[in-house]
Structure formats: C-alpha cells, structure tokens
Amino acid sequence: MSNISLNTITHPLEPLTAEELAVTIAILKRDQGINENFRFASVNLYEPVKSKVLKYEQGQSFEREAFCILLDSKSGYTYEAVVSITQDRVISWEHIPGVQPSIMADEFMECQNVVKSDEQMIEAFHRRGLIDIDKIMVDPWSAGNFGHHEEENLRIVRALCYYRPEPEDNLYAYPISGLHALVDLNAMKVMKVIDNEIVPLPPTHGNYTADAVGTIRNDLKPLEIVQPEGPSFTVEGHEIQWQKWKVRFGFTSREGLVLHTVSYADQGKERPVLYRASLSEMVVPYGDPSEPVNRNNAFDSGEYGIGMLANPLELGCDCLGEIRYFDAHFADSQGNVIQINNAVCLHEEDFGIGWKHTDWRTGHVEVRRSRRLVLSSISTVGNYEYGFFWYFYQDGSMQFEVKLTGILHTEAIQPDTRYPYGNLIAPQLFAAHHQHFFNVRLDLMIDGVNNSVYEVDTLQMEKGPDNPYSNGFYAASTLLEKDSDTGRDLDLRSARSWKFVNPSQKNHVGDAVGYKLVAGENAFPFAHDDSPLMKRAGFLKHHLWVTPFDPDEMYASGKYPNQHAGEQHLEQWAQAGRNIADTDIVVWYNMGHHHITRSEDWPVMPTAYISFMLKPAGFFDRSPALDVPPSLSKKGHCSSHSSGPHCS
Structure with missing residues (x-):
C-alpha cells in the first residue's frame, strides 16, 4: 500500500493532488523502468465509473487511480497506463499504435x-x-x-x-x-x-x-466590489454550495475546467441536472489558402491541452470581488510536478434585474436583483487567450461562455498588396479570416440518469377558420430516438431549440421535467466536407449530436487528434444507430465564432463573447427565483410603492 495520506481527499472525483502525482510518477518509474527517453504527456485522475460515484456516501473508502499517457521519444511509441495510488502498483500498461500524444x-x-x-x-x-x-x-x-x-x-x-x-x-x-x-x-x-x-x-x-x-484615459473613477460579510458560497475541497446549487468541479490537463454532479435543491431534495460537463474540443480553422497558413487548423484542446496552458490569475486583473482561488497540479513531460497558482477563480457577480413587475394600477413595485456564481479559468494558446466561464443563476439556469482575446495570427505581405481571405490590420500586416469552434460535452442527468432529447420547432398555423388573422403559431416537439437521427442544426426560421427531459419524472401539470438549450452566436465551417480538416473534425458539420453514454467516448475529436487522419471521432460514433431515448445519454453541442478580421482587432483583440445557456423548461413547478430576497437600496427595500424607495 502507498504511504500517501488519503484523509484529506473527501470524494472520488477530487483532482489528483501534488503528492498523488509524485507517487504516480514514482510508481511508473519503478515498475516500468521509465528512462530519460520517456515523456509524460498527461497524468490525470482516472475517474471512477459513474455507477460507483452515484452510490458513494461520505466516509466510504474508495480507490485513487491515475490515467497516464507517455511517449517514448526514441521509439516513437505511445503508451497508456493506469496506476493505482491506493495499491501502489501499475494496473495496466498498453502500447497504443499509430497515435501521437498532444504537444507538450x-x-x-x-x-x-x-x-x-x-x-x-x-x-x-x-x-x-x-x-x-x-x-x-x-x-x-x-x-x-x-x-x-x-x-x-x-x-x-x-x-x-x-x-x-x-x-x-x-x-x-x-x-x-x-x-x-x-x-x-x-x-x-x-x-x-x-x-x-x-x-x-x-x-x-x-x-x-x-x-x-501614450496618453491613457484619466477620467475613469475607481469601481470597488466589496462583500463585507464575505461571499455567499461555501467550499469543501472542490465542491461548491451556493444558492441551492451544488457543483463539484475538477481540472484536467486536456479539458481544463470540468463540472461534476451538478444539482439544484428544490422542495427539500437535491435534483441532479448534469453528471459531467466539459470542453471536449476546440478547432480553429483558417481561411487563407496560401502556405503555411493553409495548414492552420489547430485542435487547441486535443493537440495542446487547455489545462496545461492555464494562466495564474490575479485579483483586480482577471477577477474582481471576493475571490476564492484554486491551484492546479500537473506533471510536466519530465515527470516533475508543477503547480499553476490560482488556475481557477470562484466569485459572485451582480447581474442586473432578476425579475421585476410594477402594478400600474396600485403603483406597487416588486423587483429582485440577480446574482450569479462564476467559475472560471483562462488559458493562453500561442497568440490567443481563451477565458472559460461557467455561470450559475438563482433561477436554476446555467451558462457556458468563452471569452476570446489576445493577438491575431499575422502575416507580412508585400507593399500595395491585398488578399480576399483576410484584411490588412496595419501597413503590410495581414490577418486571415478564421473561425473558432468549441465542442462541449454534456453528460446529462436531468432528475436521474435516463433522459431523452426533443427537437422543438416553432411552426406557423395553416391559414383557415381556426387561424382567422393568420398569426397563429405553435411549438412542435420531435423525439430523437437513435444517435443516427442526430447531427442537428440550428434553424432561425423555426426558432429551433432542444429540450432534454426525464420522461419518468413529471412536474405538477403532468409534463416531463426538463431543461432546454438556448443557443447564442453560432456558425458553420467553410471547409469542404472532403477536406483534411473535416475528415478530422466532421463533428463540426452539425451543431448538436446525441450519443448513448460510453466512457470511451470522451472527446469529439477522439482521444488522439494530433496528426491523426480522422478516424474514431464523434461523427463516426453517431452513425451506429444506438438508442438515445429514455436512457443514459450525452449531448455534444458545437458553437462557432466567425472572425472576419478588422483593424480594430489590432494590436490586441477586444474580447469577443460566445455562449449557450441551459434553462429549466418544466423542471420546476414555478419560478425558483421567487424566494430571492429583496435587495436594499440606500432608502430601504427595493420593493415598495412607486412613490417610495425602489431600485432596479
């Protein structure tokens, strides 16, 4: 048995500690004869199977295991290993032929x-x-x-x-x-x-x-965000409780932030919403057909590792307010344990009006301000910065947002030259048009493991006596029954959305409880379907895919996208014809930022935002934000008659 103390590790999904990483590497070196030719591409928690996690009760013992990817740089061979930290031994060691680990x-x-x-x-x-x-x-x-x-x-x-x-x-x-x-x-x-x-x-x-x-604005007054009584959240290990939410999170070298076992307290019980959610892949294709930019098709998550490139965050710069920071620990390629200080930021934000109504007959006003919990990290991938933000709202909604900033990829061009596939951003300095695609993997658990997905389209009513003024419309829901039915796209003409439900759980009016995905900005790739890019990233052809849960299907681009020709990724998995109705399912959502470059993006790009929301849709019997307490204005409560104190 390992001498490592597990007393401080309170849950099977806690990320590996620095001590556990060191023990893992020592076991591999001892048992597998790891020499100077080997590089450690990644060492992360080997997550226990879902059924065991869901049955876990505080105080129970559990195994701690690490999943490792190693590269023998002399032979070029890639190996996968599972190491039991608890048992102090290598459980498995396997050569994976024909693949390349991420760039270290x-x-x-x-x-x-x-x-x-x-x-x-x-x-x-x-x-x-x-x-x-x-x-x-x-x-x-x-x-x-x-x-x-x-x-x-x-x-x-x-x-x-x-x-x-x-x-x-x-x-x-x-x-x-x-x-x-x-x-x-x-x-x-x-x-x-x-x-x-x-x-x-x-x-x-x-x-x-x-x-x-040169001249910096001098008319900007200080803006202080203070919480004199401290934040409203509590944290134990990597589990957060805030405003009826309970969220466990992790941090991996490839995905960065990972959410686990997300639930919301309602009517005296914790109601699960998600088992796991993470950034599955990022793909950044460029539109410049000339060498060498025509090969700029970065898979930033799978080829580099978002977690390994995380920034150490600073109060007042990256985060404002009453902040709780979390460090991240990884192994570098030589097997040294490294610590990224303040890799994750947790805080609360005011978010304007949560809800409000003025009774114009009586002058009575009721208003509640919205507050949201923010869990975030920022990674630098070469010239670009990406901020990854998970927001939790008091009305039971969740949001994932990516903030894109940093510096454009640039090319020098001959004087008096222009090209149609980009723009001049400074004299003789060219920036190609490009796109940023983010695939998010949502392992759903809406009030239980077995869920279904409905595609919801809003349709015009036919003209006729039942629609005398030709203005009627209604929402039509279509059940997606097989994974091969998916590969679905947004449609503005039908205001398309997708609803995730638990068919065995009903709300107070008899409808299946659920959440819906509310899309934000999106795009399609412009590369041809038979292009090298799309052979590797065929999952970008559609905005939404659904597959039955499979622990081996974790990344839309496959486990090893680096230099891979394109087999074994989400597009192939979703052609199997497997059942996805009333079963354990995973939703994969693509969102794309379409970047036509401009001079205002130079020399540092103002932040662009792209996001989607998960909003309760029949999950609650009424608005869960009704019990949010009134805020206090300088004169009293924010709820009163129109002649009295109120604030918005």
Whole structure:
C-alpha cells in the first residue's frame, strides 16, 4: 500500500493532488523502468465509473487511480497506463499504435532552440537581414494530417517565425513570412525548411503596453466590489454550495475546467441536472489558402491541452470581488510536478434585474436583483487567450461562455498588396479570416440518469377558420430516438431549440421535467466536407449530436487528434444507430465564432463573447427565483410603492 495520506481527499472525483502525482510518477518509474527517453504527456485522475460515484456516501473508502499517457521519444511509441495510488502498483500498461500524444509545453521551447540553431534557417534569416538570432521567436504549430507521406510516423510541428527587435516588443507585428520549418520533435531536429520569397517586415510596431500607447484615459473613477460579510458560497475541497446549487468541479490537463454532479435543491431534495460537463474540443480553422497558413487548423484542446496552458490569475486583473482561488497540479513531460497558482477563480457577480413587475394600477413595485456564481479559468494558446466561464443563476439556469482575446495570427505581405481571405490590420500586416469552434460535452442527468432529447420547432398555423388573422403559431416537439437521427442544426426560421427531459419524472401539470438549450452566436465551417480538416473534425458539420453514454467516448475529436487522419471521432460514433431515448445519454453541442478580421482587432483583440445557456423548461413547478430576497437600496427595500424607495 502507498504511504500517501488519503484523509484529506473527501470524494472520488477530487483532482489528483501534488503528492498523488509524485507517487504516480514514482510508481511508473519503478515498475516500468521509465528512462530519460520517456515523456509524460498527461497524468490525470482516472475517474471512477459513474455507477460507483452515484452510490458513494461520505466516509466510504474508495480507490485513487491515475490515467497516464507517455511517449517514448526514441521509439516513437505511445503508451497508456493506469496506476493505482491506493495499491501502489501499475494496473495496466498498453502500447497504443499509430497515435501521437498532444504537444507538450517544453517541446515548444526545445523546438524554438532547434530552429534558431539550424544552419539552413540561420542562413535564411541572414538573407532577410535578420542577423541577431536571439531576436528570432518561434511558434510551433500542430502539423495536422494532410496526407504527406514524408510526415508519416513522425512527430512533427510547423515552426513559424517572428522577429522581436526589443524584449518588450510585440513579436506578432513582425512575422517572417515566406519562411518556416518542419521540426521532428522526437529527434528534435529540423527536417525540412520551406524558404520562399523574401517579404519585408511590416514598418510599424504593434506594442500595446500603457507606455507604448501614450496618453491613457484619466477620467475613469475607481469601481470597488466589496462583500463585507464575505461571499455567499461555501467550499469543501472542490465542491461548491451556493444558492441551492451544488457543483463539484475538477481540472484536467486536456479539458481544463470540468463540472461534476451538478444539482439544484428544490422542495427539500437535491435534483441532479448534469453528471459531467466539459470542453471536449476546440478547432480553429483558417481561411487563407496560401502556405503555411493553409495548414492552420489547430485542435487547441486535443493537440495542446487547455489545462496545461492555464494562466495564474490575479485579483483586480482577471477577477474582481471576493475571490476564492484554486491551484492546479500537473506533471510536466519530465515527470516533475508543477503547480499553476490560482488556475481557477470562484466569485459572485451582480447581474442586473432578476425579475421585476410594477402594478400600474396600485403603483406597487416588486423587483429582485440577480446574482450569479462564476467559475472560471483562462488559458493562453500561442497568440490567443481563451477565458472559460461557467455561470450559475438563482433561477436554476446555467451558462457556458468563452471569452476570446489576445493577438491575431499575422502575416507580412508585400507593399500595395491585398488578399480576399483576410484584411490588412496595419501597413503590410495581414490577418486571415478564421473561425473558432468549441465542442462541449454534456453528460446529462436531468432528475436521474435516463433522459431523452426533443427537437422543438416553432411552426406557423395553416391559414383557415381556426387561424382567422393568420398569426397563429405553435411549438412542435420531435423525439430523437437513435444517435443516427442526430447531427442537428440550428434553424432561425423555426426558432429551433432542444429540450432534454426525464420522461419518468413529471412536474405538477403532468409534463416531463426538463431543461432546454438556448443557443447564442453560432456558425458553420467553410471547409469542404472532403477536406483534411473535416475528415478530422466532421463533428463540426452539425451543431448538436446525441450519443448513448460510453466512457470511451470522451472527446469529439477522439482521444488522439494530433496528426491523426480522422478516424474514431464523434461523427463516426453517431452513425451506429444506438438508442438515445429514455436512457443514459450525452449531448455534444458545437458553437462557432466567425472572425472576419478588422483593424480594430489590432494590436490586441477586444474580447469577443460566445455562449449557450441551459434553462429549466418544466423542471420546476414555478419560478425558483421567487424566494430571492429583496435587495436594499440606500432608502430601504427595493420593493415598495412607486412613490417610495425602489431600485432596479
């Protein structure tokens, strides 16, 4: 048995602690003879099976296991291991042929050093007048899979280069276009240099610090958010209780934030809504058909790892108010335990009016302010920042929002040149149009494990005597019975939505209890269906898919999307014809941000927002926000007669 203390681990879904990570790595090194050729691609909690978690009661003993992906850089082989921390042994060790793990953080810096020391690249830099190699910066981009035979069975990235005149300069203002390299990460050497025309560096900097901007607004007064009595939430380990919500969360190296066992207290009992929810995959395809941007189709979650790239958050900058932070622990590729301080932020926010009504006959006003709980993290993936926010509302609604900011991917172009697949954002500086797609996996548990999905369309009534003024409409619901019935799209003309119900649980008017998905911004990809991108990301063809629960189907792009040709992902799984009615199901929702670039996005892009909501639809017998207490204005309660105190 391991000497590790499990007394402080209060639930089977608690993330691995730093101590558990260290023990896991030590067991692998001891039992499997792990040497310096091996890299640890990921080490995360091996989540117990759902049935055991749902039966767990506080105080019961449970196993602690880790799921590990390792790469032997000498042979190029990938291995999966399950390690029992409780039993101090390796439970399984399996070679997974023909796959590449995600690109690891230290491979980025090693790749940069290799490119900057390669003689052919140095000569190419010198031909462009770039003599000081220390000022060259390299962004390794995933290679994808485009059928190039010379890349088969190799672990490669594309190395795109930039120039940074001074340490504080924005390197993306000076892309070295016409030159890039392919790097073999296992051999850690440049395998191919692509040296095309010499393009001059753009003439203007893109610096964005306060000093670089110059005059800063001086009329912005302080805004303080204070909670003198502390926050309204309580936390035990990674379980949060707030305003009838109970939310457990985790944090993995690939997905980042993960929600577990989300429930809402109603009529004296905890009613489950979700078993698990997470970002399954991110795909960022570019519309530039020219080399090398035509291969920019990043799978940011599966190829890099959102959790591993999480930012340490700072009070007053990333979060405001009465904050509770949580650290994240991972293993780096060498097996060292690393800690990301303040990787997760928890706080409350005022969110305006929750509900209000003024009785114009009596002048009586009732108003309640809305407050929401915010659970968030932010990751930097190369030039872009992504903020991931889960919101919980007092009316039983949930929202997932992504905030996109950071710096555009840039290209230097010849003077007096324009292209239709992007825009000039500064003189001789080009930014290609692109898209950001986010696939969210929702393991539903609406008042129980067995759920169904209805597609709801609003239809016009036929003209006739029952519709004398031709203005009638109604909502029609269609049950999705097989996974092959899914691959469904939003439709503005029918105001389409999807409702998730538990057919065995009825509300007080006899309808099945449920939640509905309320979509926000969305888009379709513009790549052709037979393109290399869509062969790997066919799940982007539709906005919503439904599959029966399968613990092996965790990621829309498959377990190993890096350099994979595209087999074994959500589009294939959803063609099996499996039952999805009144059973344990998973909903996969895609939302897409369509980015036509503009000069206002430079040098740092103002935050763009994309989200969806889960709103109760027959889940409660009445509004669950009725019992939210009235807020206090400076003069008294926010509920009174119109001549008295009120606030909005």
